[in-house]
Amino acid sequence: MHLVIGASGQVGEHLLRCLQQQGYRVQGTYHRHPLPGGQPLDIRQGAAVLELARRLRPAVIYLPAGWTHVDGCEQDPERSYAVNVQGTAHVVRAANAVGARLVFFSSDYVFDGAAGPYGEMDLPRPLSVYGWHKLLAEHDIALHAEAALIVRTTVVYGWERQGKNFVQRLLQDLQQGRTLRVPQDQVGSPTYGPNLAAAVLELAGAGAGGLFHVAGPALASRYAFALEAARAFGLDGALIQPVDTAALGQAAARPLQAGLRIDRARSQLRTPLLDYRQGLARMAADGQGAGA
Numbered sequence: 001m002h003l004v005i006g007a008s009g010q011v012g013e014h015l016l017r018c019l020q021q022q023g024y025r026v027q028g029t030y031h032r033h034p035l036p037g038g039q040p041l042d043i044r045q046g047a048a049v050l051e052l053a054r055r056l057r058p059a060v061i062y063l064p065a066g067w068t069h070v071d072g073c074e075q076d077p078e079r080s081y082a083v084n085v086q087g088t089a090h091v092v093r094a095a096n097a098v099g100a101r102l103v104f105f106s107s108d109y110v111f112d113g114a115a116g117p118y119g120e121m122d123l124p125r126p127l128s129v130y131g132w133h134k135l136l137a138e139h140d141i142a143l144h145a146e147a148a149l150i151v152r153t154t155v156v157y158g159w160e161r162q163g164k165n166f167v168q169r170l171l172q173d174l175q176q177g178r179t180l181r182v183p184q185d186q187v188g189s190p191t192y193g194p195n196l197a198a199a200v201l202e203l204a205g206a207g208a209g210g211l212f213h214v215a216g217p218a219l220a221s222r223y224a225f226a227l228e229a230a231r232a233f234g235l236d237g238a239l240i241q242p243v244d245t246a247a248l249g250q251a252a253a254r255p256l257q258a259g260l261r262i263d264r265a266r267s268q269l270r271t272p273l274l275d276y277r278q279g280l281a282r283m284a285a286d287g288q289g290a291g292a
């Protein structure tokens with residue numbers, strides 16, 4: 001039995017589907033967005049996390065759950081800490097209590113974006129509450145769950161039920177003829193969700209532990225990525241206006257020259273990591289609802 005905590009979110013949805021396709025017995029949880037067949041769980045409730053782990057006795061616990069609203073975390077650090085740090089700590093302790101291996105998802109927002117793309121050995125320096133709390137969670141795992149796999153990823157896109165990732169929102173806006181402002185100075189390495197899930201399952205299945213960066217191999221500014229998404233779906237890229245991040249007036253600072261170096265993951269994976277052109281083409285071919 002494998003447990004996906006946060007299966008109602010983007011990454012969790014892809015993990016759940018990928019595990020099911022590979023024939024695993026799997027249980028997913030949700031928090032505020034009900035998931036058919038899912039189990040409600042708030043990771044802030046340590047006793048509930050432990051009870052679920054004791055009942056299901058999973059071999060592996062995947063933990064993509066978190067409060068991922070970066071500006072929300074900046075404005076409400078207490079809530080961010082409760083979910084992203086304490087919630088993670090509850091799962092770490094429950095996993096230890098039942099002997100489950102933990103696979104945790106973190107972010108390139110642990111870096112300051114001064115000199116990306118970043119490798120696993122680069123020293124983090126978060127710019128935001130969200131980034132600090134993801135880093136604290138990583139450290140708690142490193143201290144208390146030595147066999148755990150910590151996966152940092154970035155700019156994940158694909159078809160998801162909640163429809164809130166960058167590409168899905170972009171497609172909705174363009175289809176409705178809305179103009180949108182997209183930062184030209186934020187560089188990252190976009191990552192196709194189903195590809196991320198397949199790569200992480202392969203790493204977990206091979207017993208990999210420690211820190212791995214898993215992302216697309218190509219860097220792009222948000223603006224260049226948005227133009228490529230418009231092209232891949234035959235939509236009008238002229239509606240996309242390049243702006244500087246500062247002009248967006250966001251509560252949390254963003255790492256600008258970010259993205260992840262993936263040599264370590266590539267050296268261990270048979271699953272090819274798709275660049276954003278390949279990933280967008282795959283997404284267009286998969287079609288909405290098909291997901292992985």
Ligand SMILES: NC(=O)c1ccc[n+]([C@@H]2O[C@H](COP(=O)([O-])OP(=O)(O)OC[C@H]3O[C@@H](n4cnc5c(N)ncnc54)[C@H](OP(=O)(O)O)[C@@H]3O)[C@@H](O)[C@H]2O)c1
Nearest residue numbers: 006008009010011031032033042043065066107153155156
């Ligand atoms: N998406 C990206 O571009 C990206 C980039 C870098 C790193 N990551 C990392 O990857 C992970 C997954 O990202 P994602 O895009 O899948 O995020 P997401 O779509 O926002 O999903 C978050 C998940 O966490 C659940 N959740 C939120 N609060 C919870 C709580 N208190 N208790 C239990 N579950 C709770 C949500 O449940 P409900 O929706 O049901 O409330 C949802 O299933 C995150 O940890 C993030 O740091 C993502």
